[in-house]
Structures are given as structure tokens and as C-alpha cells.
Amino acid sequence: MKILKFGGKSLANGQGIQNVLQIISKKQTNNEEVTVVVxxxxxxxxxxxxxxxxxHGNVPYSDDFELFKEYQSYNASTLNLEKEFSLIEKILEGVNLLGDYSEKVKDQLVALGEVISAKYLTNLLNENGIKANFVDARNVLVTDANFGNAQPIEAVSKKKVQQYFKENQGVVNVVTGFIAATASGETTTLGRNGSNYTAALLANFLEAKELQNYTHVDGIxxxxxxxxxxxxxxxxxTFNEANELANFGANILHAKTILPLVEKDIPLRIVNTFNDDNEGTLISAALTLEGxxxxxxxxxxxxxxFEGRGLLGKTGVDARIxxxxxxxxxxxSIISQGSSERGIGIVVAASNATKAVIGLEKEFExxxxxxxxxxISIVDNVSVISIIGQDLSTFHKSYTALINNNIVPILFNNTxxxxxxxxxxxxxxxxxxxxxxxxxxxxxxxKINIAVFGHGTVGGTLLDxxxxxxDTIEEKKGIKLNVFAIANSKKVLLTKKGATKNWREKVNEKGVSYAISDVIEYxxxxxxxxxxxxxxxANGTFVENYIPLVENGFDLISSNKIANTISYEFYQNLRSVLAKNQKEYLYETNVGAGLPLxxxxxxxxLSGENITKIRGVFSGTLSYLFNHFSAEDRNFSEVLQEAIDKGFTEPDPREDLCGNDVGRKLLILARELELQNEFDEIKIQNLIPEFLREGSAQDFLQRLNELNPVYQEVKEQQESNHVLRYIGELSGDLQQEKGNLEVKLVSVPVSSALGSLKGSDSIFEIYTESYGEQPIVIQGAGAGASVTARGVFGDILRLSEKK
Structure with a gap:
């Protein structure tokens, strides 16, 4: 025999009750002997x-009662429920008259819900040609008189159940769950998960082959x-695993449901009424893989x-608690304490917390x-997460992941x-x-949830x-990149499910005005x-958002150099906040685009190597400009216009030619060496003649030819086999608080590393004490949206793998 238990949602009007009928009919067709608990x-x-x-409160209830009767008798013209409805009405009238009720009266009332349910299903089965018998569990299950949470008297109940089912074979017995009766016939209920308990008791007494619990989910x-x-x-x-789940909040299970099954080694299967083809979850004594x-x-x-500093060495404190x-x-449900008993934490149901504290204060007066x-204090608004099967040897992974997400457990323990x-x-x-x-x-x-601020050339390329x-990263790395926010200076698109390839249209259609707090709250x-x-x-004011973002659980990645080049005070403060919140800030593209500089x-x-000097061509734009101008017989303005046309420069090329960008990059490297230089301490050779520094960008673009005599003269004054390079150089005693930072146009031999540079590549020479006169050289593409975006993408993957 199999015991089939159906929950309230499974028995609801419509698809639920029809599916229950089909399930029982299918088992009858397959000649399976079943008993049904509802x-x-x-x-x-x-x-x-x-x-x-x-x-009880003298509030009108007749309309609600009529709706109840209408629902419970829906589509059951051959079923007479007047006896049950009349009894409900009688109980309610008595409570209304007295203005009070007992647990005993409450049990009498709610028991009628199961009686109506069992009679309804019995009638439906008989109407569809399946011989069924209504069984009122109050006639076979005997309990104590603890109304609301009665305990079965097993020996008596077992004898009654076995005798009844011996006399009623060959039919589908439909049994009321949840309810029972005392030896004197007074109605009781079995408490939380009472219907499941009824089914488990019947399975035990009848030594069923399996208990199948039909719910509205596919399993556990x-x-x-x-x-x-x-x-x-x-x-x-296993039963033990299921019991742990039941103890720690799995609503579909309850520990007392498991025990009668464990005693007779009867498997429990959790199945979906609305998906009968699914095998569900099987709970049995058979061993499963650990984990x-x-x-x-x-x-x-x-x-x-509970804090008692004066209880050190005193015994019996736990017993009193x-x-x-x-x-x-x-x-x-949980207790955690130190061996000294000076501090003890206990977890109880929120509804019992005040009562517990009052009792403890009285005991320890x-x-x-x-x-x-x-x-003795209460911490409210907490919950318990239990990791069933977690071994402490690997718990550090979960704990670290929580800390990385700014979630600090208040207390933890293991069984x-x-x-x-x-x-x-x-x-x-x-x-x-x-x-x-x-x-x-x-x-x-x-899942890595990403907010992208700035979707222009670099940002747009990155998003694409x-x-x-x-998909490839998810498949190969097990990392799901989910862009939940895309913003510019005015609007943001927020989407929990993540951006799609038509993100540009979505930003225009659904983007809304925002403050950074809106993204954080989302x-x-x-x-x-x-x-x-x-x-x-490239926004100087946006960096003000870095600290609130970090304080609210965000790691940072930036192609924007400003945060690393404004005041040293902000630079230090940001790193202090990052350390306090255990967050990271990656900015590899700040210098050298995608190069690993x-x-x-x-x-x-970090390894203790004494870096003595760094110099190089920091700007891909200016690299392109002087590489071509030095090697070709062309006017400076012609090469500059070519760089402008290729999109290598800013809209106003003076932002590149002034040297500030190179200066910022040089300052970033200095600060990586813990030097405390400020931007205004950098000596920067401005490549724009003073007579062209004022005026609009358009005016400057129309006067590019005026640059030609200036740079032709510089070019011609070089030694032979030399070329021009615009470099940044960090030198001096770099073990002190500050170094010497200089940005300048120099002439170098064609045969040197700087002189052999081609295209728009950047090059960096790192001189160290160990390497002597032979520098470490890093060279590669130093400009372009695609290269920079790819560098930011690399930072994303580096961060993602650490989480």
C-alpha cells in the first residue's frame, strides 16, 4: 500500500482538485493500493x-461564511454538507454569544475543514467510478487532551487503524488529516504539519510501501x-538530512513527520500535484553522496x-537558563557560548523573545x-540560515563570500x-x-552584478x-556577468535580469533621472x-561617489584617472575605506590602456624590489604623433590632423598636447610606490605654444598650421639618428616621501627602446636595483577604445574570480 497525502493547494477548486482525481485514477488503473490523507x-x-x-470580536461574519460555504461545496451537487455547515454556524454563534473561546472549541471548528475536504473528495471519486470511503480520523486516532497540539496514544491508535483498514479493504479510504480525538471522543488537532503527521502515522501503522506527499512544488x-x-x-x-532540514525551517517537512517513517524504514516522496511526471524528492534510509x-x-x-562577566567559574548557569x-x-533552536559561560546567545521564535527575557530577568534577579x-538583551529582525551538510573544513569559502558582500554573521554554530x-x-x-x-x-x-557608469566610446565598447x-565566460569560468545598471551623467537604466544587446535603445526608452543613492537602493x-x-x-565629480559605493558593498573598477590623481588626502582616505569594507579598486587601464603595467x-x-626610475611614452595619442612626425617628411599639423581623424585625440586636441594626461598617469605610478606627490608638483612641458592656448577648440583646429615652424625647428635641431618622444619620467630617491616627476619632449637615439617605438604603442621602462642598467620593458598598444575596454574587462574578470 501507498499513502497519498494531498495539501490544501492541491485540493483547491479548479486544476488542483482535477489533478488529484487524475492521480488517484491513474494509480487505480495501475492496480496500486492507495490510502488518501487530505x-x-x-x-x-x-x-x-x-x-x-x-x-469572538463581535464583528459581522455572515457574508464571509456564505463565501466559505459556496467555495467548499463548489460543483458538488450530490454532496450534502449541511451537517458540517450547521455545526460551524453553531460554534460561531456560541463564541459570539460568550465573547470568548477555548483551544478545545477552536479544535472543534478547524477540524471541520478536513471533514469537509475528505467528504468532498470521497464524493468526487465515487462520481467518477472510483469506489471510495470517507474516514473520519477521530474514529481511529486517539490522543491526549492537549488541544491544539495533541500527541497520539500510539498503541491504541495503531490497533484501531489496523482493525478499521482490515474491515475496509478494496476501496480508496479518504482520511481526514490533522484531526483526532481523545479516548472520550473530544476532537483534537495534531498541531503544525498535522496532516502530514496523520499520513506518517498511518504509513507506520499499516507498514506502507511509500508515503507520497503531494504539494505545489516539484520537491525539496x-x-x-x-x-x-x-x-x-x-x-x-536521507532521513537524517531531512530531519535537519525540518528542524531549520523547511516548511514542507516537520521532524515529527519523519520519525514514524524512520521507525519502519518507509520512504517519503515529495511530489508536485501539478507536475505528476516529475519524480520529486525521495527521502529514505539509503545513503546518499556526502556533501x-x-x-x-x-x-x-x-x-x-546573556552577558555575565561575574559568572566566570560558576557552574549551572546553562541549567538555569x-x-x-x-x-x-x-x-x-540555537545556542552559542564561550567555555566560561560569561556570554551566551540563544535563538528563539520572535514571538517568544520578550517572554524569555522577562523569565531570565526574574531568574537572575x-x-x-x-x-x-x-x-540580557534582544536582537530582533534576524533570521537563521542553515547549511545542511556543510563541513567546517570548507565553510571558510561561504564565510568569505559573505564578508566580500558586506554580510557579517551575528553568530554561527555547527551541529x-x-x-x-x-x-x-x-x-x-x-x-x-x-x-x-x-x-x-x-x-x-x-553571479556578478555590475553597474556601468559612462557608456560613451569606452563604456559602450565595454558593454558590447x-x-x-x-555565455562563453559562464560556460568556461562559471561566472555569470549581469549588468544591472547602465548610466551616464543624466539617466540610468536599471534591470535586475541584466542588460541585453539592445541596451542603447533601452537606455533611451526607459532610462530615468537618478542619484547614486538610487542605484545603491536598487x-x-x-x-x-x-x-x-x-x-x-572622465568626470571629476563622479569620484565623489566612490566612497558611498564602497560603503554599500561595491568593488570599484575605473578607467577614469581622476580618483588616483586628485589630492593625496582623498587617495589615502579612499584606500582606508576600501580596507575597512574589504573591497577592491582596480584601475589597470589608468596607465597604459590594457598593458599589465x-x-x-x-x-x-610588494616584493621589496627597490624601483629606482620609471620612464616611458605614456600617451598612445602622442606616441602616434611623434613616431610619424619623426620618421616621415611631413608637417606636424598634417600628422596631428591624421591623429584627430582617426579618433586618437580628445575632441579638443589641446587636452592631449598640454601634457596633463601624461602627468596624471605618471602620478598614479608614483603613488603606487607610496610616494606622496601632488599633481601640482609635476614639471609638465606643455606642447601647445602660448599663443594657441586660449580660444575655442574650433579656433585651435583652424590654426594647426601655426604649429609647423615650432616643431620643424625642434626636429631639425636633433642629433643625427635621433627621434622625438614625449615621455613621463619618475626619478630621484624613491625611498623618500616624494620623487621627481617630469613630463617632457626628448630626443632619443633611433636604436634605443624608446626610439624604436612604432604606431600608437606605449612603452614603459622600469629600472630597479636588482636589474641594474637593464630595465624591465613593457610595450604594446597604448590607445583606443577597444584596448581600454578590454583592459577594464580584464579587471572585471580578475575581481570576479576572487569573489
């Missing part, structure tokens, strides 16, 4: 409780699929902190007086088996924490690169994890 249909229990409260998942989009169905659990099985949540709990809990009928106990870890988390961080842990431990793609490569409201903010602007200098400096 919950109340739809929301019947909640509706009956609401009617009870209205009657690695996490709540409503909260974690990547949650996966678990095919098989983490699921994440479950206890949402409505409070943490009680637990006596208080027992006397007040309070269950403790004298200890407060002697100051042995300092404080005596060492295979389950529970964390107390702020309630508003639970969804984000679940996604972070789930992505870390279940091998699904780790991300979207073109996203990430919080949607529980987005692994946050990265990317600054592709900054990382190389950081590594050399």
Missing part, C-alpha cells in the same frame, strides 16, 4: 480561524526557489544575548544585584555531527546571503564586449550580490 481544501483553515476571530530544493533563482531540486535525501544538500531558513526568530525556557514552553549578570552550520543573519540580508552562499557551494554560475562574451531592494561599480567617465609595479614594490 488537508482542508484551499484556504479553509485560515478562513475558519478568521470567522472565529470575527465571532537546494534553497527556496522563490528567493534563489538557481536553486536545484534534490533527487534524494551539502540544502540551505534552509528560520525567518522569524530573535537572538537573546534552560529551566526558564522549559517553564515558559520556549524552544531554543539576584545576579543583577551582585553585578554578576551585566545585561555535533560537524555536518551542518547555522548562521544568524540580519533579516533584511537573508535573500542576498542565500544567493551568495548558494552560488558558492552548489557549483552554479557565480561583456554581452558578446557572457541593489539592496533586489538583494543583488557580488557588486561591482565601473567608472568609464600597474600590476607589475605593485608586485615589484
Amino acid at each position: 488537508s482542508a481544501r484551499g484556504n479553509a483553515t485560515d478562513e475558519l480561524l478568521l470567522l472565529l476571530e470575527k465571532a 530544493f537546494t534553497a527556496n526557489p522563490d528567493w534563489v533563482a538557481d536553486a536545484k531540486k534534490i533527487d534524494h535525501l 551539502i544538500k540544502s540551505l534552509s531558513v528560520l525567518p522569524d526568530v530573535s537572538l537573546i544575548n 534552560f529551566k526558564v525556557m522549559a517553564d515558559n514552553d520556549i524552544s531554543v 539576584n545576579d543583577f544585584y551582585t553585578k554578576d549578570v551585566n545585561r 555535533i555531527t560537524g555536518k551542518n552550520v547555522s548562521l544568524v543573519i540580519k533579516r533584511d540580508e537573508v535573500k542576498k546571503a542565500l544567493n551568495v552562499i548558494h552560488g558558492q557551494i552548489f557549483g552554479v554560475a557565480k 564586449q561583456i554581452l558578446q562574451s557572457a 541593489a539592496k531592494d533586489h538583494h543583488l550580490e557580488n557588486l561591482i561599480a565601473i567608472d568609464n567617465t 600597474i600590476d607589475t609595479i605593485k608586485l615589484l614594490h
